[in-house]
Amino acid sequence: MTPNGASAIGTTVPEEVAFQQEVPKGEPILEVRDLVKHFPLTKGILFRRQVGAVKAVDGVSFDLMQGETLGIVGESGCGKSTLAKVLMNLEPATGGSVRYKGEEISRLSGAGLKAVRRNIQMVFQDPYTSLNPRMTVGDIIGEPYEIHPEVAPKGDRRKAVQDLLDVVGLNPEYINRYPHQFSGGQRQRIGIARGLALKPEIIICDEPVSALDVSVQAQVINLLEQLQSDFELSYMFIAHDLSIVRHISDRVGVMYLGKIVEIGTDLEIYDHATHPYTQALLSAVPVPDPAARADRDRIVLVGDVPSPANPPSGCRFRTRCWKAQPKCAEEVPALMAREWLRELAAHDSACHFAAEREVDLEK
Incomplete structure (x- = not known):
C-alpha cells in the first residue's frame, strides 16, 4: 500500500x-x-414462490x-x-x-x-x-x-x-x-x-x-x-x-437454533453457566474418571430440536426446557445480565429465569 x-x-x-x-x-x-x-x-416447478x-x-x-x-x-x-x-x-x-x-x-x-x-x-x-x-x-x-x-x-x-x-x-x-x-x-x-x-x-x-x-x-x-x-x-x-x-x-458464545443464548468468559460459562441449554451441554461433557462419572448429575433433554424453518415463539429453547413458564412462549428473552445475578454469574444470558445450576451434592 x-x-x-x-x-x-x-x-x-x-x-x-x-x-x-x-x-x-x-x-x-x-x-x-x-x-x-x-x-x-x-414451492412449485414452473412458477416457484417462497x-x-x-x-x-x-x-x-x-x-x-x-x-x-x-x-x-x-x-x-x-x-x-x-x-x-x-x-x-x-x-x-x-x-x-x-x-x-x-x-x-x-x-x-x-x-x-x-x-x-x-x-x-x-x-x-x-x-x-x-x-x-x-x-x-x-x-x-x-x-x-x-x-x-x-x-x-x-x-x-x-x-x-x-x-x-x-x-x-x-x-x-x-x-x-x-x-x-x-x-x-x-x-x-x-x-x-x-x-x-x-x-x-x-x-x-x-x-x-x-x-x-x-x-x-x-x-x-x-x-x-x-x-x-x-x-x-x-x-x-x-x-x-x-x-x-x-x-x-478467552470468551465463549453458546448458540441454539440460530441465536446466541449465553456469552461470557471461559470461567463464567463453564463454572457459572446460567442458561439451561448451556447447563445441559456442560452436563454431557465426557468425564474420564469412572467414579466421578457415576456420581455426575446429567441433564437429559427431552424432545427433538425444533425446525429452524418454524422455530418456537418466545424463547426457542422453551420446548425442551424444564424451567419453561407461560412468559417464555410470549416474550423473547434478551441477551443480557439479569439484575438478580451476582459476581461471575452476572454475564449475558438469554433466559427469563437465568440462574446457576443447583447440583445435589448428596447424590
Missing part, C-alpha cells in the same frame, strides 16, 4: 485505508449486530476483541458454520451489520471485499476437501499471492511458501507434494499455512480439529495458540468439543 491508499497494482481502494489502522489489544476489531441469514423455502425460510442465523450480536479467541459452541444445525460463512461474505447476509475496524463490510463487493478478505481468513472444517487435489502444496499456499500480488512479489513466492510450511511445522521441501500424500493433521496445517499467507488479523476456524485424531487435535490446537502469540491474531473458534473450546478460548 502506498500512503494515499493506492495499491501496488495501481488501484485506489478507499476502504483499504481504514483497514490498515491499528486496533489496540482488548478493543473490538469485529463488531456483529443483529446478523441474520435466512435461506428461502420455495413459502417460508430456514432461519439459520437469526439476530446474532457479539464483539471480537483484538488478540482474543472467541469460541462458538452448540449442537449440529444451530447455525455456527453459517455464521462463519456470512462473516466471510461467502454467504450474503439477509440483514444486520458486520463492522471490521469500524467499517461496514457485510455489503461490500469487488475491491472492497477483496481488501477485507486479505485481513480476515478462514480455516475450514474438513482437511480432506478444503484442499484442491490437483494442486501442489506450493500452489495451494501460494494461490493467495496470485490474488494479492502486492503481498509477495513473484520471485519471492516460493521462499514465502517454504517459510510458511516451516512456521506450521512441515518440511519446506514438501512444497511440490500433493494433498493426498499427507495425513489429516498435516493437511490441516497446510490449510492453516494458507490462511496465514496474507498476514491476516482475524482467522475464523470452522471446527478445524473435528476430523482429526485426539493426539493430532492437541498438536493443531497448540500450533494455533503459538501462531496467535507470534502474529497477534484474533480467532473465532467454532467447535463441538467443549473441552477444546475451554482450552483455547
Whole structure:
C-alpha cells in the first residue's frame, strides 16, 4: 500500500485505508449486530414462490476483541458454520451489520471485499476437501499471492511458501507434494499455512480439529495458540468439543437454533453457566474418571430440536426446557445480565429465569 491508499497494482481502494489502522489489544476489531441469514423455502416447478425460510442465523450480536479467541459452541444445525460463512461474505447476509475496524463490510463487493478478505481468513472444517487435489502444496499456499500480488512479489513466492510450511511445522521441501500424500493433521496445517499467507488479523476456524485424531487435535490446537502469540491474531473458534473450546478460548458464545443464548468468559460459562441449554451441554461433557462419572448429575433433554424453518415463539429453547413458564412462549428473552445475578454469574444470558445450576451434592 502506498500512503494515499493506492495499491501496488495501481488501484485506489478507499476502504483499504481504514483497514490498515491499528486496533489496540482488548478493543473490538469485529463488531456483529443483529446478523441474520435466512435461506428461502420455495414451492412449485414452473412458477416457484417462497413459502417460508430456514432461519439459520437469526439476530446474532457479539464483539471480537483484538488478540482474543472467541469460541462458538452448540449442537449440529444451530447455525455456527453459517455464521462463519456470512462473516466471510461467502454467504450474503439477509440483514444486520458486520463492522471490521469500524467499517461496514457485510455489503461490500469487488475491491472492497477483496481488501477485507486479505485481513480476515478462514480455516475450514474438513482437511480432506478444503484442499484442491490437483494442486501442489506450493500452489495451494501460494494461490493467495496470485490474488494479492502486492503481498509477495513473484520471485519471492516460493521462499514465502517454504517459510510458511516451516512456521506450521512441515518440511519446506514438501512444497511440490500433493494433498493426498499427507495425513489429516498435516493437511490441516497446510490449510492453516494458507490462511496465514496474507498476514491476516482475524482467522475464523470452522471446527478445524473435528476430523482429526485426539493426539493430532492437541498438536493443531497448540500450533494455533503459538501462531496467535507470534502474529497477534484474533480467532473465532467454532467447535463441538467443549473441552477444546475451554482450552483455547478467552470468551465463549453458546448458540441454539440460530441465536446466541449465553456469552461470557471461559470461567463464567463453564463454572457459572446460567442458561439451561448451556447447563445441559456442560452436563454431557465426557468425564474420564469412572467414579466421578457415576456420581455426575446429567441433564437429559427431552424432545427433538425444533425446525429452524418454524422455530418456537418466545424463547426457542422453551420446548425442551424444564424451567419453561407461560412468559417464555410470549416474550423473547434478551441477551443480557439479569439484575438478580451476582459476581461471575452476572454475564449475558438469554433466559427469563437465568440462574446457576443447583447440583445435589448428596447424590
